[in-house]
Amino acid sequence: xxxxxxxxxxxxxxxxxxxxxxxxxxxxxxxxxxxxxxxxxxxxxxxxxxxxxxxxxxxxxxxxxxxxxxxxxxxxxxxxxxxxxxxxxxxxxxxxxxxxxxxxxxxxxxxxxxxxxxxxxxxxxxxxxxxxxxxxxxxxxxxxxxxxxxxxxxxxxxxxxxxxxxxxxxxxxxxxxxxxxxxxxxxxxxxxxxxxxxxxxxxxxxxxxxxxxxxxxxxxxxxxxxxxxxxxxxxxxxxxxxxxxxxxxxxxxxxxxxxxxxxxxxxxxxxxxxxxxxxxxxxxxxxxx
Amino acid sequence: xxxxxxxxxxxxxxxxxxxxxxxxxxxxxxxxxxxxxxxxxxxxxxxxxxxxxxxxxxxxxxxxxxxxxxxxxxxxxxxxxxxxxxxxxxxxxxxxxxxxxxxxxxxxxxxxxxxxxxxxxxxxxxxxxxxxxxxxxxxxxxxxxxxxxxxxxxxxxxxxxxxxxxxxxxxxxxxxxxxxxxxxxxx
Numbered sequence: 001x002x003x004x005x006x007x008x009x010x011x012x013x014x015x016x017x018x019x020x021x022x023x024x025x026x027x028x029x030x031x032x033x034x035x036x037x038x039x040x041x042x043x044x045x046x047x048x049x050x051x052x053x054x055x056x057x058x059x060x061x062x063x064x065x066x067x068x069x070x071x072x073x074x075x076x077x078x079x080x081x082x083x084x085x086x087x088x089x090x091x092x093x094x095x096x097x098x099x100x101x102x103x104x105x106x107x108x109x110x111x112x113x114x115x116x117x118x119x120x121x122x123x124x125x126x127x128x129x130x131x132x133x134x135x136x137x138x139x140x141x142x143x144x145x146x147x148x149x150x151x152x153x154x155x156x157x158x159x160x161x162x163x164x165x166x167x168x169x170x171x172x173x174x175x176x177x178x179x180x181x182x183x184x185x186x187x188x189x190x191x192x193x194x195x196x197x198x199x200x201x202x203x204x205x206x207x208x209x210x211x212x213x214x215x216x217x218x219x220x221x222x223x224x225x226x227x228x229x230x231x232x233x234x235x236x237x238x239x240x241x242x243x244x245x246x247x248x249x250x251x252x253x254x255x256x257x258x259x260x261x262x263x264x265x266x267x268x269x270x271x272x273x274x275x276x277x278x279x280x281x282x283x284x285x286x287x288x289x
Numbered sequence: 290x291x292x293x294x295x296x297x298x299x300x301x302x303x304x305x306x307x308x309x310x311x312x313x314x315x316x317x318x319x320x321x322x323x324x325x326x327x328x329x330x331x332x333x334x335x336x337x338x339x340x341x342x343x344x345x346x347x348x349x350x351x352x353x354x355x356x357x358x359x360x361x362x363x364x365x366x367x368x369x370x371x372x373x374x375x376x377x378x379x380x381x382x383x384x385x386x387x388x389x390x391x392x393x394x395x396x397x398x399x400x401x402x403x404x405x406x407x408x409x410x411x412x413x414x415x416x417x418x419x420x421x422x423x424x425x426x427x428x429x430x431x432x433x434x435x436x437x438x439x440x441x442x443x444x445x446x447x448x449x450x451x452x453x454x455x456x457x458x459x460x461x462x463x464x465x466x467x468x469x470x471x472x473x474x475x476x
Binding site for chain 1: 299
């Protein structure tokens with residue numbers, strides 16, 4: 001789920017949240033689940049997203065306000081995920097508005113930029129904006145088995161076009177195997193041919209939550225194993241982007257922090273309080289990034 | 290939790306991080322298990338309830354008068370069940386409990402004029418609307434300090450909240466409480 005933060009702005013904010021981020025005691029990035037519905041239905045999806053999923057949208061104005069208040073509190077970046085984020089027609093404009101406040105990474109499956117629809121990314125050739133697109137294998141059949149029919153072709157087609165338009169693109173690969181498995185080497189080489197360097201190719205494990213849990217896939221991870229990035233959804237704020245998972249149609253509440261999402265200092269302070277009571281994590285060892 | 294209610298009652302596995310500590314020693318009961326769905330409300334709500342329903346400066350006997358009588362007036366079966374056992378534990382007699390629950394005449398269980406004045410004042414607060422009649426208030430004040438009535442009005446307010454919360458969401462009485470009520474002949 002995670003992605004490198006773009007060049008983080010200096011933290012000029014004051015207060016306990018800014019102090020904790022400045023000291024490295026609290027991650028500087030906020031995640032927002034803009035929606036839960038998706039045009040794909042990946043087997044390992046944390047949120048059981050699919051075309052039939054309940055949308056559970058965070059509206060456009062709330063998204064921008066989260067970015068604005070996040071910057072005021074001292075956060076240094078924001079990520080937007082779903083669901084498929086670009087199913088929301090207002091997403092391109094919201095991304096540009098959020099980028100006025102914080103560097104933003106938007107996760108997308110990249111399948112909605114075919115043909116003229118690439119114009120959705122107009123104005124995203126911006127230092128503060130990156131798109132993170134999923135690709136799980138250099139083999140079309142293997143990739144499409146996990147991510148859906150024709151996914152490989154659409155991704156491979158759109159990534160060079162986005163780069164050509166000046167958009168920063170990262171590729172994210174989710175794997176059930178070891179993160180340093182030599183079997184991933186051909187994929188790494190393939191991603192480089194798309195114009196995405198190794199520093200922008202993220203490889204992360206499947207986490208056993210959501211649909212992956214039902215299928216007994218992935219790493220078992222508790223709160224201390226999951227990056228504690230403040231994560232906002234229509235259902236509330238959570239400990240980490242792996243928190244607001246859905247299992248058998250039911251929202252998992254074990255990593256819920258607050259139902260209140262704005263003002264942002266309420267969930268941010270709840271996360272800080274929880275962090276202060278949490279032993280050192282194991283997220284780096286598990287490679288959950 | 291295994292008992293039915295209208296809302297999901299969280300347990301130690303599903304409890305959110307900020308409220309996990311309430312589940313550390315086992316089932317915290319349906320009120321906490323329900324409140325845990327809104328974790329930021331748990332601390333402030335339990336703090337208020339704890340102060341309002343705890344012994345305070347008034348003492349447990351008067352507090353249980355307020356809690357049990359209010360719950361009976363509001364017909365909150367969950368709270369009546371739970372506070373019948375609490376009232377017995379703090380020394381109220383079985384007859385006094387029955388009277389507060391409205392099952393026998395108050396005069397048959399209470400001889401003390403101060404107790405009867407307090408119960409009349411509780412009835413005027415928890416079971417009625419509009420101003421409290423002067424004679425009811427004056428009678429209560431004759432026996433009870435002003436600050437005691439203020440504290441008890443907070444207890445009544447907290448109890449009214451709990452009555453609606455428990456009744457509206459159909460919180461389940463625990464089997465242990467039912468067993469105790471049966472043993473005391475107060476089912």
